Amino acid sequence: MDKVKISIVIPTRSRAAYLKGCLQSVLIAAEGAECPVEIIVADNASSDETQSVIAGFNSPIITSFRQLERVSMRQNFEDGLTHSTGSHVMFIGDDDGILPNGLRLLHALIAIHDPDVVKWRKLNFKWPNDAEQIPGHLVIRYMKLSGRISQINHKALLEKFFQGTHRDYSDGAGIYHGCISRRLIDKVKAASQGTYFWCSMPDVYTSVANLLATDRDILKIDRPISIPGASPRSTGDSAVRMATKGDAGKDSDMNKYIREAKNDPYRSHVPDECMSIQLHLLAALELACKMQNVPFAINRENWEKVVIRELSGFAPEMVTPCMEGAKKLLGNLKLTAAAPESQINTPTNPAPQAQSDMAKAPQALNHRMSKTTISGGEYMTDIVRAAQFLDDLVGNDDLKQALHPPAAIPSILRLRRKLRQLG
Numbered sequence: 001m002d003k004v005k006i007s008i009v010i011p012t013r014s015r016a017a018y019l020k021g022c023l024q025s026v027l028i029a030a031e032g033a034e035c036p037v038e039i040i041v042a043d044n045a046s047s048d049e050t051q052s053v054i055a056g057f058n059s060p061i062i063t064s065f066r067q068l069e070r071v072s073m074r075q076n077f078e079d080g081l082t083h084s085t086g087s088h089v090m091f092i093g094d095d096d097g098i099l100p101n102g103l104r105l106l107h108a109l110i111a112i113h114d115p116d117v118v119k120w121r122k123l124n125f126k127w128p129n130d131a132e133q134i135p136g137h138l139v140i141r142y143m144k145l146s147g148r149i150s151q152i153n154h155k156a157l158l159e160k161f162f163q164g165t166h167r168d169y170s171d172g173a174g175i176y177h178g179c180i181s182r183r184l185i186d187k188v189k190a191a192s193q194g195t196y197f198w199c200s201m202p203d204v205y206t207s208v209a210n211l212l213a214t215d216r217d218i219l220k221i222d223r224p225i226s227i228p229g230a231s232p233r234s235t236g237d238s239a240v241r242m243a244t245k246g247d248a249g250k251d252s253d254m255n256k257y258i259r260e261a262k263n264d265p266y267r268s269h270v271p272d273e274c275m276s277i278q279l280h281l282l283a284a285l286e287l288a289c290k291m292q293n294v295p296f297a298i299n300r301e302n303w304e305k306v307v308i309r310e311l312s313g314f315a316p317e318m319v320t321p322c323m324e325g326a327k328k329l330l331g332n333l334k335l336t337a338a339a340p341e342s343q344i345n346t347p348t349n350p351a352p353q354a355q356s357d358m359a360k361a362p363q364a365l366n367h368r369m370s371k372t373t374i375s376g377g378e379y380m381t382d383i384v385r386a387a388q389f390l391d392d393l394v395g396n397d398d399l400k401q402a403l404h405p406p407a408a409i410p411s412i413l414r415l416r417r418k419l420r421q422l423g
Helices: 015-032 050-057 073-082 102-113 154-163 184-189 200-215 235-249 251-262 277-291 302-309 316-330 383-394 399-401 407-420
Strands: 006-012 037-043 063-067 088-091 117-120 139-143 149-152 179-181 218-221 364-368 371-375
Touching: 006 015, 006 073, 006 102, 015 037, 015 050, 015 383, 037 050, 037 073, 050 063, 050 235, 063 200, 063 251, 063 399, 073 200, 073 251, 073 316, 102 117, 102 399, 139 383, 149 154, 154 200, 154 277, 179 184, 184 200, 200 277, 235 251, 235 364, 277 302, 277 316, 302 316, 364 407, 371 407, 383 407
Parallel strands: 006 037, 006 088, 037 063, 117 218
Antiparallel strands: 088 179, 117 179, 139 371, 149 218, 364 371
C-alpha cells in the first residue's frame, strides 16, 4: 500500500484550557508514530486564547485555521477534513487525547491489515469538575481490554443498524475516535454530492455512511488508542442535561449549537431541538441510504422500541421536539409517560476551567468484580496524565505483544492485578 500518513483533526471552540492538553497528548503520540502525522485544528471562531495556545506549541506538524464567524459543527468538521492531507484520518474533540503509543500502534495496524476502518476500545476520562465537587476519574472495565484484534463483518454490522439491534451509533464505522482511510472518505464524498459530513451530528452520520460505502471488514482492537474526555464544557454532556432536565438543563452552549445547525442546509428530517441520538442516527441512516442508492429497509418494530426506550428517560417538554422527526421516519409513536426528571446533579453553568481544586484530590480506587474506578490523584488531573496512565496500564509500548496478544483471559487477569497493585 502507499505510504501511511495520519491526519488528526481537532474541531474546537473557545475551550483553550482543554485544547492545550489535547494538543500536548497528540504531539507526544506523534513523536513515536513511525509515520508522518499532521494535526489540523479547526477553530470555530473561538473568543478566548485558543490561537495563542496553538501558536505556543510552535510545532511544524500543527496546522490551524479560524472561522471568521461561528458556523455549524458539521461545517467546521467538513472544513477541518478539507485541510487534511493524510492517507488516514481521525477526528477527536478538544478535550480528548491520544495515548503516547497510540499512533505507533495505529500505524502498525494499518501497515499490516490495510483496513478502511479501524476501531478500538474507548475509555472516557472525566475531567475534574469544581462545580460538582468531582475529581478527575476513569473507569477501567477489564473484560473490554483483552487486546484481541478482530475483523468485524461489515455487512453483518450494517444489518444490526437496519434491524435496530445495535447499541448506539458508536457501534458503526465513525471517524470520531476511529480511523478512516482516504479512499473510503473519497468514496463517501463521491456518493454524497461531494460532502463527507451531513446532518447536525456529523459523527453520527459518518458511523453509518462509512459502513454503507465500505467493501472491507472493520478492523477492531480491544485496547485503547485514543481517550475521549468529558469536560464540564462537553457538548455531549450538555445535550444529556437538556434531554433529561428539559428547560432546567438548557445552557448557552447547546442553544448556540442548535441555532447554528438550523442555518446549515446539509440536514436530515430530525429537528435540531431533538436530543434523541437514536432518532438522529435513524435519520442519518435514511439519508446515507438515499445518497448511496441503498434500500432503507429497516425493522420498524425494533426501531420503534429503540426510540421509545430512549425517549422514556427524557423530560416531558423534550419529547415533543422529537416527535416531528419520529413521525416522518416511523409514523406515530405510542409513548408511555416520560420518566421522572433525572436525578443526576448536573449544574446549569459548570465551571469552565480545566485545572481546578478537584485536580488536587487524593487518589481513590474502587475495585469491583468487572471494573476499577480510579478517582483523583496525579494521574487524573488532566488528559495528558490520564492518557499516559492508560498507555502504561495496557502496555501499548510493547508493540510486538499488542500486535500478537496472548489469550484473552490471562491478559485480563494481568490487567486486573496491575490495577490492584496501585493501592
